[in-house]
Amino acid sequence: MSSPIRAENLKKRFRRVDAVNGLDLEVPEGAIYALVGPNGAGKTTAIKVLMNIFQPTSGRAEVLGTDSRKIHGKSFCSIGYVSENQRLPDWMRVDAFLAYLRPFYPSWDSELEDDLVSRFDLPRDRKLKQLSRGMRMKAALAAALVFRPRLIVLDEPLGGLDPLVRDELIEGLLDRAEEATVFISSHDLAEIESFASHVGYLEQGRLVFSEQMGALAGRFRDVELTFDVSPILPGEYPDSWMHLNASAAVVRFVESQFDEGRTSSQITQVFGAPRNVAFAPMSLRSIFLAMAKARRSTS
């Protein structure tokens, strides 16, 4: 299976700051890939390098099989890009905006245009500058979906939007996801979790992990051990355990390589036999926070 997005040791340096620092990334075709990470992790910079808005300092990236440095002009007939802070031609009316873009794309689907305008409830006769932030984002997304791109790249599209608008945007996006690869960066982890098929965690310009959402959810567990008496926390325990802590007779930690048999065996080796063992699945947000805290305490 080919990768619509592939990056090898990609670096982008701004003066003394390494915004992207050796990014290795491979996005499978047909995936809804969520790039997550704390503020300043380099998500937006990485996307702008992929879109050839910035030139990489070193390393290389390919988007739809084309070197990212050669992505321009007609390359964007196959790429729909939306960014939360994109400057749209605000003086245009929605109708004129779509009409202006229409001839740029051979694959523009006028029926889909009507469908998206209707679904997003876009007022065709209003100027873009008169629209709310959510409506502007919907207009931008409509203009990025309507030509049926092979790759949809969204940079923080959901930030600051009310839940209704977010749902509409995600629904609109999912309708197109069957025929495209979606690459989305977001802080809205709860929303991402509901539709992303893959997730990559970026921190300080590096990809810490990148895997299928199911696999990620499968390997992280909140573990709660209940003892008869308060246990003594061990000095050594498996590397895959994070945030080990005790409260009275209860010990909690996050298992990042969960395998019920192996994890149970490790628990027995470290603590003996607890009275009760509970493995709880974790939300993406909880996994994200656990990862972020673990890396912060390590650094």
Add this chain to the structure above:
Amino acid sequence: MGQILRIFRKDVRHFWIEICASLLAVSAYVWRVLHEWGHPQSVMGLPNFLRGLLMALGPISWCLLVVRAVQDESLVDDRQFWVTRPYEWEKLLAAKALFVVLFVNMPLFTANVIFLASSGFSPTRYLVGLLWIQLLIVIVLVLPVASVSVVTSTIVQVLLWMLGIGTYVAGVASLSSLIPDSHIPTSTDNSDFLSMGIFAVVCLGMVLWQYTQRRAWIPRAVIVGAAVVIAAGALVPTTATQIARAYPPLAVGEQPPFHLTPIPPKPSPEDQDEAQASEKKVALSVPIRASGVAGDSLVVIAGTRVAIRTRNGGQWTSKWVNDGWEIWPGEQTVSVPLEIDRSFFEQSRFVPTNLRITFAFTEDHEMNTRQIITQAGEFPVDGVGICWVSSPLVDYRERNVVGCRWPLKASPTLARYETSMSTCPRVPHKTEGPPTTRYASYLNETSGPADLAMIPIQTSTFYFTQPDDRDDTTVFPGVCPGTPITLSTPTVARIASTEVEIDGADLRDYLPQPVRVSSQ
């Protein structure tokens, strides 16, 4: 082509107000000028500053249009939506070029054509010159403004850049005026073209770079670098070596095209310099008689420099001074001005001194000589345009002027007439001077077939040399309808320098005398 037209149409829709305002400004200017031409006596009641504003509004609006068109797809911001759309840079640039051609070049071209036609010239005959003006507007206005626009994202930023550049230029000009310089023309047409060409290529390069690469720091560095280079050029004075190279001394045995003879000054009273005793500098003037210029020649003194050596070992050399004297056939007196430090003057005033005056000159010969007979009112002159002379009814003192209106630009021209052929009526109660030849010239010269202007018409006025007229009762007949005039094109025959030496001079004798250029 489709994408070019789409972007162009979008720009027109976006900037229709600016476009209309620009066309209105140009139209108002054209209408005002034509109205004034048609009614030269009417003043229209417009204050001068409003007239100036009206003239400036067209070019200002063109600058605005260039900025707005370029910045509508900003090339410096990484948040522009168009960057991730299927824009092709060549087509984007072509769309902007089309916008500029239609709303900057075409209005200028149309105004040029209207003014030419209204002045009695057929525009089709001057198509090359009109296209040259289009090239000039691109080089002088469009490209520089576009260069700044491609490295900025708002009109405020453009204004700040312009303000910065303006302040910088003013600062360099102020500094330049503080540096003792020798303002002698040493450049040639080719160097003008070369400078203009380099400027255009640099600006065009910046624009192309931004449209292809969108990395603004390089063009910004180029602007700063160019400013430094220009400052260096402006602040480095023209050296004596450069002038010596431009005006080499005559070869041994080579005769100058004119004779220079020092005129013995009138001895000054002892207290002659008391009037300026408090000044740090002492102004002197050395009278020289120039003669011997051939009948078909003109010598233009580009500059003079004086070296003084005193018997007690003192030395002082002036900087080059550009006087622009025209030495015609016959005799003329020129006064070489020089300003020396008072301390040197005080040391030298009682000591015999040696003055060596160097004259840098250009010798022009008449070429393409043709005779015209002046007519009443306006009359066409081949190779010139439309000329006129004063009416015989005007005061006799004003009958020494011929005016000409040139299509596109005035060319350097020499004119002369014989007073014996004058058709002007005799002046009652005045004695007619002996027959002589009176000369006039128009020597302003700029490169290329036309100058950049909305009105592609230039007026040159030939003021004929005034023979020494101190005798109120003697007059020399002027130019009136019917007087034959010989016109010619000056051709540079020689550029060189020559020297005159005055030995045993007393500097006090050269203290200010009310003597300036005159012919005898």
